[in-house]
Amino acid sequence: xxxxxxxxxxxxxxxxxxxxxxxxxxxxxxxxxxxxxxxxxxxxxxxxxxxxxxxxxxxxxxxxxxxxxxxxxxxxxxxxxxxxxxxxxxxxxxxxxxxxxxxxxxxxxxxxxxxxxxxxxxxxxxxxxxxxxxxxxxxxxxxxxxxxxxxxxxxxxxxxxxxxxxxxxxxxxxxxxxxxxxxxxxxxxxxxxxxxxxxxxxxxxxxx
Ligand SMILES: [Cu+2]
Numbered sequence: 001x002x003x004x005x006x007x008x009x010x011x012x013x014x015x016x017x018x019x020x021x022x023x024x025x026x027x028x029x030x031x032x033x034x035x036x037x038x039x040x041x042x043x044x045x046x047x048x049x050x051x052x053x054x055x056x057x058x059x060x061x062x063x064x065x066x067x068x069x070x071x072x073x074x075x076x077x078x079x080x081x082x083x084x085x086x087x088x089x090x091x092x093x094x095x096x097x098x099x100x101x102x103x104x105x106x107x108x109x110x111x112x113x114x115x116x117x118x119x120x121x122x123x124x125x126x127x128x129x130x131x132x133x134x135x136x137x138x139x140x141x142x143x144x145x146x147x148x149x150x151x152x153x154x155x156x157x158x159x160x161x162x163x164x165x166x167x168x169x170x171x172x173x174x175x176x177x178x179x180x181x182x183x184x185x186x187x188x189x190x191x192x193x194x195x196x197x198x199x200x201x202x203x204x205x206x207x208x
Pocket of ligand 1 (some may be wrong): 183
């Protein structure tokens, strides 16, 4: 075999290894999902499903221990969940992070939820001061957006604000959602790293 043929053969083998690595490491990777439980109640004949998150300033383990994230009930960064079309999606977030503040004050409003409202520690609210937002839960395609009130800087360890809201699941499809607070400390304008990574500050709601 000539030199050229040898180089070609080696190149093909290397390309195959690279493709194989990509397929097994990335395409075959299934992100952790968020458990969705069906409530015993119905509202106007619609099933009510519960989705629960915790938002933290730092995940504490895994690939990016210092990244901010939405966690599922197992404590893993996770932003993927699956709900039935037409259901009432009731989201509860144990919000444990401090405020970073919004760049666009519009996202301080509660929009697109049932009654355009949320409860924060059981108190009904329709907006917060944009400076006090730690994160938002926003599904742009549905006009759903909820600001998450940050815990005070001097709050004791373990302090949290429990934020709850409901919206009606749309027809089937995949809907992107994300946080609009530039909360990724230490990245360019706070919008790098976890703000750009599915599973941390952005995710997908699948409706079927
Ligand atoms: Cu955020």
